[in-house]
Amino acid sequence: MLSCKEVTRLLSESQDRELTLFEGLQLRMHLAMCKGCANFDRQMKFLRKASRQYAASVSRADRNDRSD
Amino acid sequence: MQRGGNAVTEGQDGVIMDDGLLRALRPGMIRFARLQLRDDELAEDVVQDALMAAMAGAKGFAGRAAFNTWVLAILRNKIADAIRLRSRSINISALAPEEEGLDQAFEALFKPNAHWSPQSRPRDWGDPEDSLQRDQFWIVFEACLKHLPENTSRIFMMREFLEFDTSEICKELAISSGNCHVILHRARNALRGCLEQSWFDKGEQTC
Incomplete structure (x- = not known):
């Protein structure tokens, strides 16, 4: 069984590469049982969403009016 | 307008x-x-x-x-x-003390058996999408990014802002894909911790 530390590594890597079938299976089993890692999973997804939104917002002048 | x-x-x-x-x-x-x-x-x-x-x-x-x-x-x-x-003029693979510090902070979140220690188990952030509408959130987000060590932050932003594949990042910066994944993991953990501490823990708790 995966440790939480390994799960954080796989969750990060899942944003950068396709996990193997076995990795995915182990991950899902762990996430179903571990609330901390399930939260971590959602937080990683949020981080990606926030980053993409941040990058896209550079071209929106309404945020650019904000002073530094 | x-x-x-x-x-x-x-x-x-x-x-x-x-x-x-x-x-x-x-x-x-x-x-x-x-x-x-x-x-x-x-x-x-x-x-x-x-x-x-x-x-x-x-x-x-x-x-x-x-x-x-x-x-x-x-x-x-x-x-x-x-x-x-x-x-071409910087060595990305070299581990700066700042990066070692982040790794130590990460290790400290776990018990010896590599599971979360109770006080550092990731919390429920509630409905984090609401934060994306708040100007104040983006100020914290930028501050957390600025807080990352230079190389860590650069690789994270190449991946998330410029949307390079990790294979492109490895090639451009001449680092192994393993190292690339380690650096991205480090960056994401640091940002997660920073946002939790500076934003989500400061707001209303939704436990």
Whole structure:
């Protein structure tokens, strides 16, 4: 069984590469049982969403009016 | 929306462009470039380049949104070029003390059996999407990014802002894919911790 530390590594890597079938299976089993890692999973997804939104917002002048 | 009173520029194809449009974009572009390059002068140059390219190539854009997206794409390419040039003179693989510090902080979240220690188990952030609508959140987000060690932050932003594949990042910066994954994991953990501490723990608890 995966440790939480390994799960954080796989969750990060899942944003950068396709996990193997076995990795995915182990991950899902762990996430179903571990609330901390399930939260971590959602937080990683949020981080990606926030980053993409941040990058896209550079071209929106309404945020650019904000002073530094 | 800024309108009126601005000089107009005749694009090469006779497209009338509003200078104010580009002026309005500039501050955000500068901030974005500074964050990634950590060099104010270089950031100014890169933005200037991007704006010149945008002016020169402006061809009948169907509306402001399409034009803005296009300017941003130019800026991303210019930033990527600047990073490529610079990466030849830095050693990304070397671990700086700051990075070691982040790794130690990460290890400290776990018990010896590599499961979360009770006090550092990731909490429920409730409905974090709500934060994306708040100006204050983005200030914290930027501060957390600025807080990352330089190389860690650069690779994270190449991946998340410029949307390079990890294989491209490895190639550009001459690092192994394993190292790339380690650096991205480090960056994401650090940002997660920073946002939790500086934003989500400060707001209303939704346990």
